[in-house]
Amino acid sequence: MPPTMLAARSLRKASVPPTLLTDPSPGSLPPTRLAVHVNGDGSSCSAYIASGNCVYKMEISMDGEILSRGKDSLLIPDNAQVTSSSVVDRCPHRSEIQSVALAEGGEGENCLILGTVDSYGHLIVSRLDTMADDIDRTSYSVPPRDSGIGEGSWAGICFSPTHRSMVAVARQFCKSVDVYDQDIHLRSLRTLWYPSSFSFLQCSSQVNESSSLLAIAEGSQLSIWDLRMNNNGGCVQRISGSVGNVLYSVCSSPSGPIATGGTDRTVTIYDPRRWSALSRWVGCSKYEITGLSFSSVDQSFIYVQGLDYEITCGLWKENERAFSFRGDSNWLGFSKCADTDVVAGWCESGNIFIADVRQQ
Known part of the structure; x- marks a missing residue:
């Protein structure tokens, strides 16, 4: 029986108000400066973008099913209304913010x-109230382990899917990943190559272990680290990719598989039980792959973000494209909501494209 296909219910384009932000800072190659969250009834979403040393929040309307198609079934966006916008004053960074991430609060919160x-690796974590514009909640700041000495570079952030207080911070030029429980430093992982993406494993068969396993894309290798291990610095597995290929993105699925993508424009899916390749989707992007995310609706689908301005959704086993949409300039941010298939990209033009995807 053929798998159920995913289809976009709507595609919207929202413009960052010029009074809020005119010229976004260029940032680094990984598009990690956008995070989106769908509000309770699904009628709007919140988009958090980072430019320079500030974070900006926009509320974007998502009412109604609006979808147009152009040549080759390419999705055409409809203009969306920005109902409110503001500067998030909880993030007093002194240098350019490289990554933004969102996690849900605990039950009842x-x-x-x-x-x-x-x-420079300076981490700030804040609790934001979803029922009010602003309210005093717990926030904490963690300075870098080396006190910010040296040259700045791309830095990433990743929350544990099972322990919300656990957060990992990667620093590219330092070749390090630091893991914290709130503001308490747990350990440092030293990579062989420059890390460019990382993710806590979400394997459901290893629920008790998932918060301790970390997948890191470094150079042409995918490395797996166990925070409970000391042998070999905690590295328990290394998988080498094709010669000359640089990995720019890694993501994991709750059902187990791990996906990587990079300069060879190929999505490779690995089985964490055998650390062997389950599937390779060759040429699924016209340019280098810098963003990946498994679908929350159907994990046989994956979203692929290319270096230029295209996002593709497709079946990774069958190597079959379901649909795609394009921005109007290079991506500065790429994000998918944690539990729903609302996928967003932020372009250097200042426009944010948001696709609401459902089962067909």
Whole structure:
């Protein structure tokens, strides 16, 4: 029986108000400066973008099913209304913010956990109230382990899917990943190559272990680290990719598989039980792959973000494209909501494209 296909219910384009932000800072190659969250009834979403040393929040309307198609079934966006916009004053960074991430608060807590990290590894985590514009919640700041000495570079942030207080921070030029429980430093992982993407494993068969396993894309290798291990610095597996290929993105699925993508424009899916390749989707992007995310609706689908301005959704086993949409300039941010298939990209033109995807 053929798998159920995913289809976009709507595609919207929202413009960042010029009074809020005129010229976004260029940032680094990985598009990690956008995080989106769908509000309770699904009628709007919140988009958090980082430019320079500030974070900006926009509320974007998502009412109605609006979808147009152009040549080759390419999705055409409809203009969306920005109902409110503001500067998030919880993030007093001194250098350019490189990554933004969101996590849900605990049960019964109407809050989001916002994490930001700048080019020197300075981490700030804040709790934001979802029922009010602003309310005093717990926030904490963690300075870099080396006190910010040296050259700034891309830095990434990743929350544990099972322990919301656990957060990892990667620094590219330092070749390091630091893991914290709130503001308490747990350990440092030293990579062989420059890390460019990382993700906590979400394997459901290893629920008790998932929060301790970390997948890191470094150079042409995918490395797996166990935070409970000391042998070999905690590295328990290394998988080498094709010669000359540089990995720019890694993501994991709750059902187990791990996906990587990079300069060879190929999505490779690995089985964490055998650390062998399950599937390779060759040439699924016209340019280098810098963003990946498994679908929350059907994990046989994956979203692929290319270096230029295209996002593709397709079946990774069958190597079959379901649909795609384009921005109007290079991506500065790429994000998918944690539990729903609302996928967004932020372009250097200042426009944010948001696709609401459902089962067909």
